[in-house]
Amino acid sequence: xxxxxxxxxxxxGSALFALDRLRTVPDTPIEAAxxxxxxxxxxxxxxxxxxxxxRLPTEAELRASIRHYLDDEILLREALARGLDRSxxxxxxxxxxxMRFLFPQRRASxxxxxHEAAALGMNRSxxxxxxxxxxxxxxxxxxxxxxxxxxxAAYRERHPAxxxxxxxxxxxxxxxxxxxxxxxxxxxxxxxxARLLRGEVDAARSGDAFLLGAEFRAWSAAQVGAxxxxxxxxxxxxxxxxxxxxxxxxxxxxxxxxxxxxxxEGGDPPPQQQAxxxxxxQDEARAQQLREALQRLRARYPVxxxxxxxxxxx
Numbered sequence: 001x002x003x004x005x006x007x008x009x010x011x012x013g014s015a016l017f018a019l020d021r022l023r024t025v026p027d028t029p030i031e032a033a034x035x036x037x038x039x040x041x042x043x044x045x046x047x048x049x050x051x052x053x054x055r056l057p058t059e060a061e062l063r064a065s066i067r068h069y070l071d072d073e074i075l076l077r078e079a080l081a082r083g084l085d086r087s088x089x090x091x092x093x094x095x096x097x098x099m100r101f102l103f104p105q106r107r108a109s110x111x112x113x114x115h116e117a118a119a120l121g122m123n124r125s126x127x128x129x130x131x132x133x134x135x136x137x138x139x140x141x142x143x144x145x146x147x148x149x150x151x152x153a154a155y156r157e158r159h160p161a162x163x164x165x166x167x168x169x170x171x172x173x174x175x176x177x178x179x180x181x182x183x184x185x186x187x188x189x190x191x192x193x194a195r196l197l198r199g200e201v202d203a204a205r206s207g208d209a210f211l212l213g214a215e216f217r218a219w220s221a222a223q224v225g226a227x228x229x230x231x232x233x234x235x236x237x238x239x240x241x242x243x244x245x246x247x248x249x250x251x252x253x254x255x256x257x258x259x260x261x262x263x264x265e266g267g268d269p270p271p272q273q274q275a276x277x278x279x280x281x282q283d284e285a286r287a288q289q290l291r292e293a294l295q296r297l298r299a300r301y302p303v304x305x306x307x308x309x310x311x312x313x314x
Contacts, residue, residue, distance in 0.1 A: 034302045035073050037066070041305075045069060072134050074297050076124065079133040079140075085123040086114060088136055094129050095122055141293040145285040147278070155281040163277045166220040170261040171236060173214060174207035177253040185254045189247040193256050196244045203244075203258070210252070218263060228252070 045065045049057040057065060085091050095117040096110055106113070123129055156163045174192065176185040195201045204214065212227070225233035228250040239245040239259050246256040 034304045035070060036305045037070065037303050038305045041069070042066060070298075070301075070303060071294050072130075074294065074301050075134045075137040076130060077301070078297065079137040080123060082137075082140075084133055084136050084140075085118065085129065088132060091123070091129050091132050091136075094126065094132075098122055098126065138290055142286045142289045145282045145289075152278065152281050155284070156277055159280075163273060164265060165273070166222065167265040168218040168220050168263045169224075169236065169259055170215070170217045170219070171257050171259045172203065172216070173210070173258070174203050174256040175210040175214075175253060176247075176255075177208045179253070186247050189254050189256050193244050193246060196256065203256075207256075208253075215260075228255075 042062075046057060046062060049061065049065055079085065085095070092110070092114065096113055099106070099113040099117050099122075108116070117123060123133070174189070174196070176189050178185045189207075192201065192206060196203055196206075216224075221233045221237050224236055232248050232250045232255075235245065235248050236257060236259065239257065241259045241262065244256050244258050247254045248257055249255075
């Protein structure tokens with residue numbers, strides 16, 4: 001995996017991100033007030049679930065919904081305590097636009113309007129602002145994920161069906177169109193196959209021109225199926241090597257096919273799949289970091305308004 005150019009760029013990016021984090025002033029501890037979780041709030045969460053899904057939530061689903069609400073509230077409070085509502089450009093623009101819409105005659109500086117917006121609770125009640133601040137705080141809690149080829153390889157092994165390179169085959173073919181110019185293209189190919197097997201004719205000089213070419217290298221069965229059809233691909237997978245098979249029907253016409261090489265499943269995935277693998281592994285690592293950070297923050301935010309068992313079970 002160290003041979004992958006993608007990993008080289010990722011390693012450099014991780015180093016630059018880490019250097020930027022070193023220049024960031026560490027967050028100072030925040031004195032956290034309890035979160036009030038009222039019965040009305042729980043009913044609102046239940047109603048939102050019904051609205052979105054068309055059914056009542058199970059107890060487990062309701063607990064998960066409550067936990068999600070509490071986590072968002074914690075992240076929002078942390079973001080406000082750190083002044084992200086004043087520094088985030090999207091939040092600032094949203095709040096200023098709200099204030100100028102509500103008070104078009106008000107003449108005040110941006111800072112004064114932002115202060116008034118906070119006093120009115122807009123930085124907590126506006127759904128766009130709230131979502132943006134929660135996301136900004138999530139990003140703040142997550143560190144760069146240094147590329148670890150060993151951990152990346154382990155992740156790949158845990159998801160073999162998704163990131164293991166499929167078996168591939170190379171093949172060439174002789175194509176006969178069935179556009180009506182021939183009385184029986186299939187019969188002609190059967191006769192040609194016998195001659196090819198006896199070495200009496202050159203495959204490169206036989207058949208009709210094919211727009212996609214005469215040879216295909218390292219194609220997976222899925223690629224063959226997408227281009228030539230599922231039945232064609234299934235027959236090709238079963239075909240012996242270095243002999244002529246067919247005639248096989250495709251969406252284009254008729255083919256005689258010779259499998260020239262096979263590569264077993266495994267090995268390095270193609271570049272696009274390498275990028276997907278790296279992204280998925282880093283997303284999982286960041287999600288784990290966020291879960292751990294939230295677990296630490298929860299200890300600082302007691303929940304009041306419901307029995308402890310209900311709040312803790314959320």
